[in-house]
Amino acid sequence: MSDRATASAADKRGWLPHPLLSASLVLVWLLLQNSLDLGNLLLGLVLGLGIPLWTSGLWPKRLRVKSWVAVLRYSVMVIGDIVLANIDVARLILFRRASELRTRWVSVPLELSSPEAITVLAGTVTMTPGTVSCDLSADGRYLLVHCLDAPDTEQIVREIKTRYEARLKEIFE
Numbered sequence: 001m002s003d004r005a006t007a008s009a010a011d012k013r014g015w016l017p018h019p020l021l022s023a024s025l026v027l028v029w030l031l032l033q034n035s036l037d038l039g040n041l042l043l044g045l046v047l048g049l050g051i052p053l054w055t056s057g058l059w060p061k062r063l064r065v066k067s068w069v070a071v072l073r074y075s076v077m078v079i080g081d082i083v084l085a086n087i088d089v090a091r092l093i094l095f096r097r098a099s100e101l102r103t104r105w106v107s108v109p110l111e112l113s114s115p116e117a118i119t120v121l122a123g124t125v126t127m128t129p130g131t132v133s134c135d136l137s138a139d140g141r142y143l144l145v146h147c148l149d150a151p152d153t154e155q156i157v158r159e160i161k162t163r164y165e166a167r168l169k170e171i172f173e
Helices: 003-013 019-033 038-058 068-095 115-127 153-172
Strands: 104-109 131-136 142-147
Touching: 019 038, 068 115, 068 153, 104 153, 115 131, 115 142, 115 153, 142 153
Parallel strands: none
Antiparallel strands: 104 142, 131 142
């Protein structure tokens, strides 16, 4: 895309090219500062408005979310999975010998095509204790995941695809 086309695309988006990102940045800034004083609020607003404007040329097309209700359901499910995975990992570490763990590399074939959806999937896998997404194939069709304890790799693949990927397809594609 030429510089003129990029500038034109940014101009069409106005002063608030990504309102949700702006609101999130302001909120995160205020939470990190742990203060609602005027100075922090103003700096948060400058960051919340400035960063999306400054990076708008890097966002060639807007992210389209099909269902915000599905995003909320997905978020609640992931938070629950993180809590349960923390308990499972603690149990593994406290009550199993390291030699008994079946660590594995698992290649998960992806049906997702949206870079945003793949990024959320990789982030979800990494945030869930006991698994880490490590690499994405050059063609974007496979996600390499390391599992702390995976006696059945096919079960891990099925779980990631049905629990996370299917829901992300509802949200993004």
